[in-house]
Amino acid sequence: MTDDSLAALLAQIRACRQCPLPHGPRPIVQAGRSARILIIGQAPGSAVHASGIPWDDPSGDRLRAWTGLDKTVFYDETRVAQMPMGFCYPGKGPSADLPPRPECAPLWHDRLRAHLPELRLTLLVGHHAQERYLPARPKRSMTEAVRAFDEAPAGLFPLPHPSWRSTIWMRKNPWFEAEVLPVLRARIGWALTKII
Numbered sequence: 202m203t204d205d206s207l208a209a210l211l212a213q214i215r216a217c218r219q220c221p222l223p224h225g226p227r228p229i230v231q232a233g234r235s236a237r238i239l240i241i242g243q244a245p246g247s248a249v250h251a252s253g254i255p256w257d258d259p260s261g262d263r264l265r266a267w268t269g270l271d272k273t274v275f276y277d278e279t280r281v282a283q284m285p286m287g288f289c290y291p292g293k294g295p296s297a298d299l300p301p302r303p304e305c306a307p308l309w310h311d312r313l314r315a316h317l318p319e320l321r322l323t324l325l326v327g328h329h330a331q332e333r334y335l336p337a338r339p340k341r342s343m344t345e346a347v348r349a350f351d352e353a354p355a356g357l358f359p360l361p362h363p364s365w366r367s368t369i370w371m372r373k374n375p376w377f378e379a380e381v382l383p384v385l386r387a388r389i390g391w392a393l394t395k396i397i
């Protein structure tokens with residue numbers, strides 16, 4: 202596969218009109234063939250839908266703080282790819298944003314990942330990504346999945362979604378900051394070795 206075929210796939214994704222969406226389609230995706238890290242989030246929120254920039258909101262600020270990635274690296278498609286479970290903003294539900302459109306990941310994820318041969322680390326941000334990519338474990342909560350991060354298959358790293366709720370969750374689960382984030386940053390450093 203070549204850069205040209207990745208460019209063609211990204212153009213196809215950006216032109217996708219598969220789902221009925223209350224605010225219209227605006228697929229948010231970032232990928233380069235040499236990317237070492239893939240971030241699989243949930244779905245863009247309204248701010249990201251407006252700007253067109255992945256994680257361009259307070260959740261993104263928290264994710265960058267957790268990972269230790271500054272914006273220069275985070276938005277460098279040659280090092281970091283961004284592929285949410287739903288590429289477009291799904292709209293608001295009664296109490297929060299709606300879940301990612303279910304059509305999206307089955308339609309695009311495998312095709313896009315096939316263009317990322319250098320991946321060393323995939324961050325599974327939130328339970329939607331964890332449900333798709335971690336081995337099925339009945340009744341395991343997001344907290345349990347994150348706590349068992351070292352049991353995830355090689356190259357996969359589960360994280361909570363870094364929404365405002367995660368600040369409360371972190372206070373209740375201090376092991377995340379003390380035990381998980383140092384390992385996460387070490388794995389990110391390893392994944393980017395030789396290209397920083």
Ligand code: SF4
Pocket residue numbers: 214217218219220226227228287288289302304305306308
């Ligand atoms: S959410 Fe995904 S499948 Fe739906 S329109 Fe956007 S890119 Fe297409």
